[in-house]
Amino acid sequence: MRTDALRLRANVIKVTRDFFWERGFLEVETPLLIPANAPEEYINPVATLPSWQLQTSPEICMKRLLCSGHKKIFQITHCWRSLERGSRHLSEFTMLEWYRADCDYQALMVDCEELLQHITKTCLPDKGYFAYNSAKIDPFSPWQRISLQEAFLRFGQADVWDCLRKGLYEEILTSVIEPALAGFDSPVFLIDYPTELAALARTKPGDNKLAERFELYLGGLELANGFSELNDPVEQRNRFEGTNRARICAGQAELPLPEPFLNTLATMPASAGIAMGIDRLVMLAAGVNTIDEVVAFTPEEL
């Protein structure tokens, strides 16, 4: 069984790579070991060398490539997030990220549709759909876009801002919203997140409480997170410092700031970037329910 999954995994990665090459994206490699990640309240990097860390995402280095003039770049790489392990999580996992200069998050949503349709045609020609738990998801049926607030109101009869204030956001999202999304037979984008949930995203024009961020769900499984990039270094530094204040309040270690990134951010054109979990993409293609089934070895097997 695992042999079939590994064959499918190799195929999905090859087809994904071809997809971006054919569309004129430059495949890049950036260092895995870096002095600072973008600090996140709930993501803990794996520390290795004294004061250096394994990347939690290649975003910092990839955005610096946008600053130096690259317009369309992608990367398939490994990321590490400390102590994340469950049926959908591995502490070390494989991430696909791509970035587009002179675009916003709308362009990335179109990319997602084309990529998943291309993978289905090429890797799943007979089956023709993705699957997770009991859901079958057809990437050729019309994709849904629902604002996060609308999803909270419609499926949870709750206001997302209210849930955030009361510390119920994660609980409602995972126990009410995600199961409701599992009922869709097409992929669903949740769009427009409260700014506090999007530390590196640009806010919507004329509404600084909402950020241009989206999450892609298939069968209730979160597959990708994309946004229009914030390129205001002052605002970005404020948000990073706010994140660190929140970490300290919660008894977490303060994280170092990526200074060279902050120093070049002003030169970054209006851009959009997205991270998609390759392991989860393979889970959906294989129709399996645990991440263990799509990797060569789990940490427990090492």
Place this chain on the structure above:
Amino acid sequence: MYTVADLKKGLKIILDGDPYLVVAFDFVKPGKGQALYRTKMRNMINGSLLDRTYRSGESFEPASLEERTMEYLYKEGDHYTFMDQQTYEQVVMEEETLGDAKNYLLENLKVEVMLFGEKAIGISLPNFVNLRVTATEQWAKGDTSGNDTKPATVETGYVLRVPPFIEEGELIVIDTRTGEYSTRVKG
């Protein structure tokens, strides 16, 4: 102390003073959100199931449980007394805690007693026990009713279905996992 990072299937922890066994566990973390640790746990004393969700920073007291070989001594009312043959230490368990195990308790039977601190919270029996039939109806030869079993009472008071040829006073083997008749002890 355990932290949320130690949670996994099979972990035993103390909750509200009772020992619990983690029977299902998943790590849930929505994008950029806080991690949730979802567990399903079984109370090791009364067997009830409980769903609990934890967040980073929470900690748990390990439940230390010990299994000891003890001999069943006697019953007084609803209370059953067992003794450790090495230390002569005695523990008492209530009928409710023993559940179906009480059906097979014959004096001097060796069982594994699960101890939570000083308190006995359950026993494991041998898979098979031998018990003598104290009452059963005579099998009428030529009975055409089609019944291929009949009720029988054994020396612990337990009633089960046995084949028609079993007679009063016979020793039979009972499978304690199913509560069913297994075979007849010849001799």
